[in-house]
Amino acid sequence: MYSPPVYQALLTRRYLTSKVMPLLASLAVVLCTAMVLITWSVMGGFLLNLTQAGRSLIGDVRIAWPNVGFPHYEDLIQRLEEHPEVEAASPIIETFGMITLLENRTEGILIRGIDGESFARVTNYADTLWWKPLDEPMQKDKAGDDVRLEPGDRDLLRRVYDDGLSLTEIDPDTGVRESALVLGIEVGGWNVRTDWGGYYPRVQFITGSDGSSEMQNLFMPAGGELTVLVVPLDSRGRPMEAVTSRLPVANEFESGLYDVDRQTVLMDLKALQRMLRMHPAKRVVRSDRDEADPLGGFFEEDDTANAAPEPEIVEDPGRVTAVLVKQADPDGDVEAFRERCRAIYAEFAADHPDVPGAGSIGVETWEDANRMMIGAVKKETGLVLIIFTFISFTAVFLVFAIFWAMISEKTKDIGVLRALGASRMGVAWVWLRYGLAIGVVGSLFGGLLAWAIVTNINEIHEGIALSGDWLGRNLTGTPWNWYIWDPKVYVFKEIPHSIEPWKAAFVLIGGLVSCLLGALLPAARAARMHPVQALRFE
Amino acid sequence: MSTVTAQTPVPTEPASSGPLLRVAGLHKTYRLGRVDVPVLHGVDIELGRGEWVAILGASGSGKSTLLHLIGGLDRPDKPSGGRPGATIRFESQDVVAFSHAELNRYRCRDVGFVFQFYHLLPELTVTDNVLLGAMIRLGRFGYMSERAALHETAARLLDAFGLKNRLRHKPAQLSGGERQRVAIARALINDPSLLLADEPTGNLDRKTGAAILDVLAEIRRERGQTMLMVTHDPEIAARADRIVELVDGRVAAQKD
Numbered sequence: 001m002y003s004p005p006v007y008q009a010l011l012t013r014r015y016l017t018s019k020v021m022p023l024l025a026s027l028a029v030v031l032c033t034a035m036v037l038i039t040w041s042v043m044g045g046f047l048l049n050l051t052q053a054g055r056s057l058i059g060d061v062r063i064a065w066p067n068v069g070f071p072h073y074e075d076l077i078q079r080l081e082e083h084p085e086v087e088a089a090s091p092i093i094e095t096f097g098m099i100t101l102l103e104n105r106t107e108g109i110l111i112r113g114i115d116g117e118s119f120a121r122v123t124n125y126a127d128t129l130w131w132k133p134l135d136e137p138m139q140k141d142k143a144g145d146d147v148r149l150e151p152g153d154r155d156l157l158r159r160v161y162d163d164g165l166s167l168t169e170i171d172p173d174t175g176v177r178e179s180a181l182v183l184g185i186e187v188g189g190w191n192v193r194t195d196w197g198g199y200y201p202r203v204q205f206i207t208g209s210d211g212s213s214e215m216q217n218l219f220m221p222a223g224g225e226l227t228v229l230v231v232p233l234d235s236r237g238r239p240m241e242a243v244t245s246r247l248p249v250a251n252e253f254e255s256g257l258y259d260v261d262r263q264t265v266l267m268d269l270k271a272l273q274r275m276l277r278m279h280p281a282k283r284v285v286r287s288d289r290d291e292a293d294p295l296g297g298f299f300e301e302d303d304t305a306n307a308a309p310e311p312e313i314v315e316d317p318g319r320v321t322a323v324l325v326k327q328a329d330p331d332g333d334v335e336a337f338r339e340r341c342r343a344i345y346a347e348f349a350a351d352h353p354d355v356p357g358a359g360s361i362g363v364e365t366w367e368d369a370n371r372m373m374i375g376a377v378k379k380e381t382g383l384v385l386i387i388f389t390f391i392s393f394t395a396v397f398l399v400f401a402i403f404w405a406m407i408s409e410k411t412k413d414i415g416v417l418r419a420l421g422a423s424r425m426g427v428a429w430v431w432l433r434y435g436l437a438i439g440v441v442g443s444l445f446g447g448l449l450a451w452a453i454v455t456n457i458n459e460i461h462e463g464i465a466l467s468g469d470w471l472g473r474n475l476t477g478t479p480w481n482w483y484i485w486d487p488k489v490y491v492f493k494e495i496p497h498s499i500e501p502w503k504a505a506f507v508l509i510g511g512l513v514s515c516l517l518g519a520l521l522p523a524a525r526a527a528r529m530h531p532v533q534a535l536r537f538e
Numbered sequence: 539m540s541t542v543t544a545q546t547p548v549p550t551e552p553a554s555s556g557p558l559l560r561v562a563g564l565h566k567t568y569r570l571g572r573v574d575v576p577v578l579h580g581v582d583i584e585l586g587r588g589e590w591v592a593i594l595g596a597s598g599s600g601k602s603t604l605l606h607l608i609g610g611l612d613r614p615d616k617p618s619g620g621r622p623g624a625t626i627r628f629e630s631q632d633v634v635a636f637s638h639a640e641l642n643r644y645r646c647r648d649v650g651f652v653f654q655f656y657h658l659l660p661e662l663t664v665t666d667n668v669l670l671g672a673m674i675r676l677g678r679f680g681y682m683s684e685r686a687a688l689h690e691t692a693a694r695l696l697d698a699f700g701l702k703n704r705l706r707h708k709p710a711q712l713s714g715g716e717r718q719r720v721a722i723a724r725a726l727i728n729d730p731s732l733l734l735a736d737e738p739t740g741n742l743d744r745k746t747g748a749a750i751l752d753v754l755a756e757i758r759r760e761r762g763q764t765m766l767m768v769t770h771d772p773e774i775a776a777r778a779d780r781i782v783e784l785v786d787g788r789v790a791a792q793k794d
Contacts, residue, residue, distance in 0.1 A: 006681045007673035014661035416657045419611060420671045420724075421646020423639065531611045535657065 005426060007417075012433045021402045022438055025515075029399075029442025030449060032392035033511040037450035039388050040503050042457070043381040045496030050377055053256035054370035059090070059122040059324040060334050061341045062369055064362040068237050069093065069278055069319035070355045076348045077118075080325055085340055087328040090118035091320040093272050099265055100227040101188055102218070109187065110264045111230060113272030113320075116167050122326040125165075128253040130185050130199065132161035139458075139494065141196045164251025167268040171248075179271035180250035181226060184261035190218035191252070195483075199254075224249065228265070232277040243275045257373075269320070278319040285312045334365045392514065395442075399435060399518025407431065407522045414526050415534030428527035435519025436512065443511035447504055454497045461495055558731060558764050559585040559608065562625040565615040566603050566787075577603045578614075578787040585732070588762040590754070592769055592778035600787040601768040602736055608633075608766065609649050609734045610641045628732070646675045650725030654737035656717040658709040658724075665705045668692040668723045675728050688727070695723040699753060715746035719753060726757070733757070735767040739774055751777050 016022055063076070073091045080089040093113035100106045120126045133154040137144040148157060163169045169180040185191055191199040201219035208214060225246045232240045247267065255261055273279035327337045346358035355361075367374060407414070417427055453460065461483070468482025564581040567574050577600040585591055595601040606612045608626060610633055617623035626633040628648060636644060645651075650671070658667045672688050673681055681688070696705060699719040709717055718738060725733055735754065739747030751774060757763045767778060775781045783791040 005673055005676070006678050007670055009678075010662070010666060010673065011659075018661045412657055413659050416653075416659065417670075417674070419609070419645060419651045419653075419657075421642050421644075421674045423642045426674070532606050535611075535653065 005422075007422070008426065008430045008433050011430050012437050015406075015434055016437050016441070019406070021406065022434070025395075025399050025402045026438050026442040026445070028395045029439060029511050029515060030446040032395040032514075033443050033446025033507055034449040034453065036385070036388050036392055036510070037447065037499070037504060037507045038453055038457075039384055040381075040507065041450070041454045041497045041499045042495060043377075043384055044500065044503065045498040047374070047377045047381055048498050049256065049496040051367070051370065051374055054373060055366040056124040056128070057255055057257070057260060058366050058369055059088075059326040060366055061325040061327070061338050062322050062362070062364055062366070063325065063341060063345055064094075064322035064364070065356045065360075066094070066321050066362075068233055069321040070361070071317040071319050072348075072352045072355060073318070073320045073323055075352070076323055076345065079344050079348055080323070080341065083340070083344060085328055085332070085337060087326040088118060088121035089323055089325045090115055090122040091269060092119070092322045092324055093269060093276065093278065094321050095230055095272070095276060097228055097230040097265075099187070099229075102190065102224070105189070107187075108263075111228065111272060112264060112266050113269040113276075114167065114266055115269045116165050119324070120165065122324045125253070128255050129161055129164040129182070130252045130254045131157055131164065133157040138196065138198060141194075141198060145194065145196075145200075146198050147200045160251050164253070167250055167266060169248045169250045178248075179268045180248045181228065182251045182253055182266040183249055184264045185252045185254040186258065186262040187265060188218075188249075188252070228267070228275075230272070230275050232275065234277075240277065245271070245275055247271075259373075273318055273320075280318040281316045283314045283316045285314050334367065338363055338365050389510075392510075395511070396514045396518040399438060399515050400521060403431060403435065403519050403522035404525070407526050410526075411529065411534045411537040414529050415531050415537070418529070418531035418534065424527040427529075428523040431519050431523035431526050432516065435515045435523070438519075439512035439515030442515065443508040446511060447508050450504075450507075451499060454499055457495050457497055557584040558587045558589075558629065559583075559766075560625065560627045561604075561608060563622055564604065564607060564624040564626070565621065566600070566607060566612070567615055576787065578607075581784070581787070581789055583782055583789065585764060585766060588758070588764055589780065590758050590765045590767070590778045591780045591782060592767045592775035593782050593784055594769060594772060594775040595784035596770055599784045601770075601784050604784065605734050605736050605766065605768050608732075609651060610636065610644045646671065647728055648730055649732045649734055650728065650730040652718070652721050652725050652733065652735040652738045654740040656709070656714075656721045656741075658717055658720055660709050663706050663708060664696065664701060664712070664720050665689065665692050667709065667720055668696060668727055671724055671727045692723065692727060695726060696720070698756075699723055713746075714742050715749055718742065718746075718750050722750075722753060722757070726761075726763075731764060733763055733765045735765065737769055738767065739769070739771075747774070 016026075077089040077091065080086045092115075093111075095111050095113075097109060097111045098106055099109050114125075116125070132148065134146060134148040137146050137149060147153070163180060164182050166177075167180055167182055168177045170177050185199060190202045192202050193199055203215060204218060205213050205215055225248050227244055227246050229242055229244045231242045234240055253261070253266065255264075270279065325337075325341050327334070342358065342363045345361055345363060349355050349358045349361070414427055417430070465481075465483045468480040470479075472478055472480030561581060561583045564578050564583075565576070566578040567576045569575070581600075581604055583591075583604075593601045593604060603612070607614050607624075614624035614626070614634060624634055628644070631644075633641075633644060659670065662670070669688055669692050672684075676684060693702075693705065696702060696719075699722065701716060701719060701723075704712060704716060704720075709720070712720065718741075722738075733754075738754065739750050742750060754765060754767070755777065758765055765778075767775075769775050772781075780792065780794050782789055783793075
């Protein structure tokens with residue numbers, strides 16, 4: 001049985017420990033390996049956080065028929081929730097509309113009508129509500145500046161939080177609980193983002209006609225109402241007259257996705273159904289026309305004034321544009337779960353001829369729904385990785401250059417080895433093993449360095465920022481902002497990171513292969529050396 | 539100086555009759571750019587078992603080339619223009635016809651080299667330098683199983699050469715004479731039939747060189763080692779049993 005000669009291992013060990021150049025090569029591999037692994041971990045973590053944020057908004061699967069929506073959704077939800085793989089399901093309406101904010105600023109927004117209770121079971125809606133009492137400051141809020149920590153505001157914040165969950169607010173004049181809005185935290189523009197990534201309400205001064213100045217706290221804004229405008233569609237998808245409604249603000253939410261927080265407004269499902277004429281209603285069918293009166297035929301159940309004489313009245317069920325579904329196993333195969341939901345919908349559609357067919361309805365996973373965003377980040381991650389991998393190829397050339405120089409230096413040694421009977425392959429293996437050893441040492445230490453940095457990246461980041469703060473104060477009198485990942489700019493307050501074992505293995509093996517590649521040509525050169533010329537080399 | 543022995547007992551009688559080495563019609567030409575430089579012009583030489591032969595010649599006479607060809611480090615010219623190919627017979631084997639693997643094995647087991655400039659590996663200790671040939675000869679498992687015996691042999695050789703206290707030293711910590719004695723121990727570790735020494739005293743002062751020659755003489759006396767030594771110094775050559783004088787790549791004279 002062939003066994004590799006022991007001199008190769010001996011020389012590898014001696015060369016590795018007695019020379020500075022291979023240590024530099026190892027260091028280059030350490031840095032390159034760590035650089036690629038850290039980049040991949042941070043970008044991967046960023047992608048993971050982003051997708052989880054996206055998942056938290058719509059659950060695992062969305063069954064959608066946009067704009068006109070579909071009826072009998074209660075039956076669909078019941079069928080879904082009877083299935084053991086389904087944790088919960090929630091009806092939702094998504095439509096575009098306009099919102100008139102303070103000082104008549106009007107903006108286009110996505111309005112989502114939700115049922116607060118079931119929506120919170122399907123998504124992490126309750127966690128996204130921003131205004132709620134806090135017992136402890138958030139991790140980045142070192143100074144404890146968060147206004148939500150105020151002991152005096154706990155009752156107010158508790159009430160606001162409950163209002164946010166129910167999407168209602170008590171009218172101070174009538175004492176009646178009425179429908180209210182929950183805005184994305186960036187929609188109103190009345191919140192200021194702090195250095196640590198939190199928010200506090202803006203304060204403005206209003207000058208009265210008598211010249212007096214009054215301070216106004218723009219919290220949500222307290223006591224104010226906003227105007228929401230939507231355009232309902234008839235059952236054929238034709239636009240009807242725009243409907244407006246003035247609603248107070250119950251709370252604000254922060255999803256972690258800037259676009260969502262900037263452009264989304266939540267309101268009570270039933271209120272939005274009414275505005276969009278998608279609520280349960282009775283329809284008058286005249287005997288000479290077998291169709292509904294598209295414009296005048298709707299009326300409330302108690303709205304008998306509009307009832308036609310001798311009517312044939314048909315019950316029209318309420319409609320939603322989508323049903324969100326959460327699977328019971330959070331780590332389950334979401335693609336398989338989608339197919340399960342599709343099958344349940346097919347059974348549902350078979351029993352209800354007035355709903356879209358199973359082949360037409362959109363059944364998509366949270367990944368499908370966020371594919372534009374996820375795809376963009378994936379591409380960005382891939383691009384950054386390719387760039388860093390190319391940069392890391394400098395390690396290959398460095399190993400190549402060092403080995404080439406070492407083989408010139410060790411030419412006589414190679415001649416001696418050949419004179420003592422070493423084969424060409426034996427000599428080549430000395431150098432390949434040497435490259436492998438540098439790769440093993442470099443990759444392992446690079447992996448350890450990456451692990452140490454990635455698992456402490458936020459502490460390191462904080463340390464750098466505090467150093468800048470201290471240095472700036474002592475050298476210039478003002479703190480230097482050395483926040484690389486500034487919570488004021490990025491949605492995630494912490495630098496996201498996620499080291500996956502297969503990624504680490506891939507990078508470490510890549511480091512090894514790089515070193516082997518770098519050693520390949522010099523090893524071939526050493527193997528091809530003529531022993532006499534090597535011994536006579538000056 | 540104590541007795542010089544390697545790991546196997548020294549045969550007191552030749553294994554077979556006839557010369558250990560027979561070289562005939564050895565030609566070697568080197569190519570320098572576009573110019574062919576003939577170095578050896580049909581050298582014939584025989585080496586008896588246990589014989590110490592000195593190749594004496596001026597610089598450029600082809601004596602080192604002859605040593606390299608005999609030691610399997612290089613190959614002689616192929617037959618051309620009606621000139622027959624060279625013969626290098628070692629024992630009953632045709633060295634010229636050896637494959638690469640056979641040449642490696644021949645260099646490893648049958649011959650031992652001693653160079654003018656010692657050519658010790660600077661990163662290795664004295665012991666590791668001596669054991670290098672054994673490491674090459676044996677695979678990992680073979681070496682590990684014989685490791686203790688090999689270390690004992692190396693220690694005994696080095697002890698015999700007065701290097702008992704230098705086992706863990708690096709070559710840079712040794713004098714020239716000590717380095718050459720380490721190189722001789724390295725050449726002997728695999729107990730070769732033929733020791734090839736290329737100007738073994740060429741890099742040493744006269745006194746140290748004489749001590750090295752004493753070591754070689756001791757080896758020959760104790761082990762019955764066959765030795766072929768290249769030198770340009772007639773006085774050194776005189777220590778050998780027989781002198782073959784090489785002039786311009788041809789054997790000019792042989793004298794006992």
